Structures are given as C-alpha cells and as structure tokens.
Amino acid sequence: MSEAFESAKEAYRPWEMDEPTVSESSGIRYLHFGTEWVQGAMRLRRPNDLVLAYTQQMMAWLLLVEPEAAHHVGILGLGAGSLLRYTLRNTPVQITTVEWNPMVTAVCRSHFRLPESERSDIDHCDAADWVRRPDNIGCYTALMVDLYDATAQGPVCGSPEFYQDCARVLTDPGVITVNLFGDHASFEPNLEGLRAAFPDGMLVLPEIDAGNRIAIGVKGDLLDVSVGAFIERAEMIERRYRLPAVRWARDMLQQLHFSHTLTRSHD
Numbered sequence: 001m002s003e004a005f006e007s008a009k010e011a012y013r014p015w016e017m018d019e020p021t022v023s024e025s026s027g028i029r030y031l032h033f034g035t036e037w038v039q040g041a042m043r044l045r046r047p048n049d050l051v052l053a054y055t056q057q058m059m060a061w062l063l064l065v066e067p068e069a070a071h072h073v074g075i076l077g078l079g080a081g082s083l084l085r086y087t088l089r090n091t092p093v094q095i096t097t098v099e100w101n102p103m104v105t106a107v108c109r110s111h112f113r114l115p116e117s118e119r120s121d122i123d124h125c126d127a128a129d130w131v132r133r134p135d136n137i138g139c140y141t142a143l144m145v146d147l148y149d150a151t152a153q154g155p156v157c158g159s160p161e162f163y164q165d166c167a168r169v170l171t172d173p174g175v176i177t178v179n180l181f182g183d184h185a186s187f188e189p190n191l192e193g194l195r196a197a198f199p200d201g202m203l204v205l206p207e208i209d210a211g212n213r214i215a216i217g218v219k220g221d222l223l224d225v226s227v228g229a230f231i232e233r234a235e236m237i238e239r240r241y242r243l244p245a246v247r248w249a250r251d252m253l254q255q256l257h258f259s260h261t262l263t264r265s266h267d
Contacts, residue, residue, distance in 0.1 A: 020107040029111065031080040031104075039148065040080025040112070047113045048089045050243075054179060054212035055082045057205050060248050061142040061175040062237050063230070064222040067091035072139055074098065074169065076127040076157075077146040081108045081115075088115050090241055093141070097122045098130045128157050131165035140169050146179040155180065158190045163197035163217070173220025180204075182213035191215060203252050216252070227253055 018033045024044075028051055031040040041051040050056045065071070069092040075083050078099035087095055099105055102124050108114040123130060127147055130136065143166055147156045155178070166176055176198070180190050195202045198217030205214045234249035 018101050020104050022107065022111050031112065040082055042080055042082065042112050048085050050082055050086050053208035054214060056243050057208065057214040057248065058083055058144045058146065058177045058179060059086065059243055060205060060214065060216055061177050062241060063234060063245060063249060064175045064218065065141055067093045069093070071141040072096065074140045074143045076143065077148070078104050078108060078122065079146060080112045083144055084120065085113070085115055088117055088120055095120045098127045099124060100126050128162055131162065131169050136169045138171055141171050141174050143170060143176040145176060155186065155190065158186055158193065160193035160196055163193040167197040167219055170219045173222045175219070175222060176217040178215045180213045180215055181211045182207050183211045187213065203255050205248055206251055223256060
C-alpha cells in the first residue's frame with residue numbers, strides 16, 4: 001500500500017476492523033474490509049462504469065431530478081468511489097462524500113482512481129454526525145446512502161432518527177437512495193424509518209445483487225407526474241446515462257399504482 005494509506009492507518013487505529021483490502025478478478029478490482037464481502041468494484045479498462053448492479057440502482061434519483069450545476073449531491077459512504085466517479089463524469093452537480101475512515105479514501109486514491117475535482121469534496125466524519133449539522137439542512141438535492149462495515153450485513157446508520165435527519169438535509173423537493181439488505185433483520189426496521197421520514201413517497205427497487213435492495217425516499221412533489229412523462233424521462237435516462245431506467249420506472253409505477261400516489265393523468 002502507499003505511504004498515504006499507511007499514514008492514514010496509523011491515525012485511525014480505532015477502526016482497524018474496517019481496514020481496506022484489494023482483490024482483482026477478470027479485469028475488475030474489488031474493495032473489501034478484510035473479509036470476503038465486496039464493498040465496491042471498478043472495471044480497470046472503464047473505471048467510470050458502475051460495475052455492481054446495486055450501484056446502478058443507487059442512481060435512480062435521476063428519474064426524479066434533472067441534475068444541474070447548482071445542485072449539491074451527498075454520497076454517504078465512499079466505498080470504492082464508484083458513485084463518486086460516475087456522478088462526476090456524468091452530471092454537473094457539486095458532490096460531498098462522507099467517509100468516516102480515511103484509510104478507505106487513501107486506498108481509493110492509490111488503487112481506485114479517485115478523481116480530483118473542484119466539484120468534489122470528501123468529509124471524514126461519521127455520517128450520523130454529518131446529517132445533524134445545521135449548515136447541511138436543506139442543502140442537498142439528492143443523497144446516496146451506502147453505509148456498511150466489515151460484516152456487510154445491515155447498514156451502520158439506519159435508525160428512524162438518522163432518516164429524519166437525512167430528510168432535513170434534503171432540499172424540497174429532494175430524493176434519497178439507500179442500500180439495504182433484503183434478507184437481513186434490519187431490512188423492515190429501515191423501511192419503517194424511511195416511510196416515517198419520507199411520507200411523500202417511499203419505494204423499493206427489486207433485488208438484483210445478492211441481497212441488495214435499494215430504497216428510494218421522496219421529499220416534496222417529485223412523484224406528482226403522469227405515467228407517460230415518467231416513462232419518457234426513463235427512456236431519456238437510459239439513452240443518456242446507459243442505465244436500465246425503464247425497468248426501474250415500470251417497477252416504481254406499479255408500486256405507485258397500488259399506493260395511489262400518482263395524482264395526475266395516466267396518459
């Protein structure tokens with residue numbers, strides 16, 4: 001590992017269980033925290049691709065928000081930097097990434113082509129503390145929350161209070177995507193917390209990777225759209241961002257139909 005990584009490790013000994021390790025297979029580099037669980041991945045020949053299907057689903061906020069240069073997006077949990085690389089490459093937004101372990105940032109810089117940009121800032125702190133900061137309230141158009149430790153089971157931040165704080169960080173309108181484990185005991189309690197924090201709408205995309213379920217929480221009137229307009233935007237996203245957005249949109253519309261959230265014409 002690099003000198004920067006070793007220096008960060010010395011400064012962050014309380015989190016030794018989350019010491020990042022790296023593996024490679026078939027042209028893909030993987031990040032681990034000392035276990036077999038994958039914490040992130042990068043395709044060596046196309047580092048800006050989203051290799052893992054769940055990371056693609058984390059970008060589902062694009063269905064609801066057109067990203068602009070004035071928007072701020074928060075990424076809670078750096079992982080292998082996939083969401084940061086992709087969002088920087090494909091949108092004009094300002095990005096703050098919250099990562100509690102500077103060892104992860106160091107290994108991302110040395111092994112995962114972590115980009116340097118005036119539009120990107122990394123804040124080394126606990127995500128639960130970050131969402132409580134008064135200066136973050138009402139500032140972020142979208143949040144992507146992917147907070148796991150070495151065991152990679154349930155999210156390390158998932159209390160009802162945490163999701164209430166996330167809702168306060170968002171602008172109105174705003175949207176959050178959260179990586180959950182559908183087959184873990186934490187799944188339903190996290191969904192309950194999200195439903196309470198986001199009464200304007202909460203959806204869950206189908207499971208793709210082993211156990212991963214992406215929840216989408218909405219603040220404001222972003223779901224107040226017609227079916228036709230929603231599918232049309234999904235088709236545009238599929239073309240522009242090369243993401244399977246039409247599949248997501250159809251699943252979301254099915255959930256919205258049963259919850260009677262859609263209020264406008266279905267034409």
